[in-house]
Amino acid sequence: DTAVSQTPKYLVTQMGNDKSIKCEQNLGHDTMYWYKQDSKKFLKIMFSYNNKELIINETVPNRFSPKSPDKAHLNLHINSLELGDSAVYFCASSQGTGQQPQHFGDGTRLSIL
Amino acid sequence: AQSVTQPDIHITVSEGASLELRCNYSYGATPYLFWYVQSPGQGLQLLLKYFSGDTLVQGIKGFEAEFKRSQSSFNLRKPSVHxxxxxxxxxxxxxxxxxxxxxxxxxxxxxxxx
Structure with a gap:
């Protein structure tokens, strides 16, 4: 039933490790996003894919690499994790133009030790 | 570039009181505006949206918001908070x-x- 699902919900790991977060949507949407929410709750776009094509790539370290195997999935791989990567990462999806609301997953809380 | 300002970081109201949360935006044309709510440990849930037409929009959970172009505002209101x-x-x-x-x-x- 879940419209946008992310796994895992919590991720605790050490500096320097590589980790991935997975996202799947069953809404039939053509656009998916990754947002980062910092400790002050500020939400910022990282990436956006439309029909598996990258359309937004904000100023994000190249240690972050999104991958979209199909329209329903958008994964986020992070290499060489740093303390500053600790945050909540949200996946979202929408259909069509910017007037369509985005549907969010429950987030993945990443903690770097 | 588009931007959004929410001047109030923290608001406390009594149950049953009315609520107004302020939002000011900066955008070159008529914007698409949204209000989302995030409960602890949860994702964001859409409360309401404005694209065009009637400037007073109704949302879920008894919330409403008014688009005021002259003030570049889109404030969220609820008559009685739970x-x-x-x-x-x-x-x-x-x-x-x-x-x-x-x-x-x-x-x-x-x-x-x-």
């Missing part, structure tokens, strides 16, 4: 095709006193 409304509220502006990502305000944390 304890379950305690959460973080985000105003966001969306762009046109080609820039589909939302730009969020910094959020307003709502506390509800019994």
């Amino acid at each position: 304890w379950s409304d305690a959460a973080e509220y985000f105003c966001a502006v969306g762009g046109y095709t080609g820039r589909r990502a939302l730009t969020f305000g910094s959020g307003t944390r709502l506390q509800v006193q019994p």
Whole structure:
């Protein structure tokens, strides 16, 4: 039933490790996003894919690499994790133009030790 | 570039009292405006949206918002707050095709006193 699902919900790991977060949507949407929410709750776009094509790539370290195997999935791989990567990462999806609301997953809380 | 300002970081109201959360935006044309709510440990849930037409929009959970172009504002209101409304509220502006990502305000944390 879940419209946008992310796994895992919590991720605790050490500096320097590589980790991935997975996202799947069953809404039939053509656009998916990754947002980062910092400790002050500020939400910022990282990436956006439309029909598996990258359309937004904000100023994000190249240690972050999104991958979209199909329209329903958008994964986020992070290499060489740093303390500053600790945050909540949200996946979202929408259909069509910017007037369509985005549907969010429950987030993945990443903690770097 | 589009931007959103939520001037109130934290608001406390008594249960049953009315609520107004402020949001000001900056955008070159008529914006697409949204209000989302985030409960602790949860994702963001859409409360309401404005694209065009009637400037007073109704949302879920008894919320409404009014778009005022002259003031570049899109304030969220509720006539009577319930304890379950305690959460973080985000105003966001969306762009046109080609820039589909939302730009969020910094959020307003709502506390509800019994």
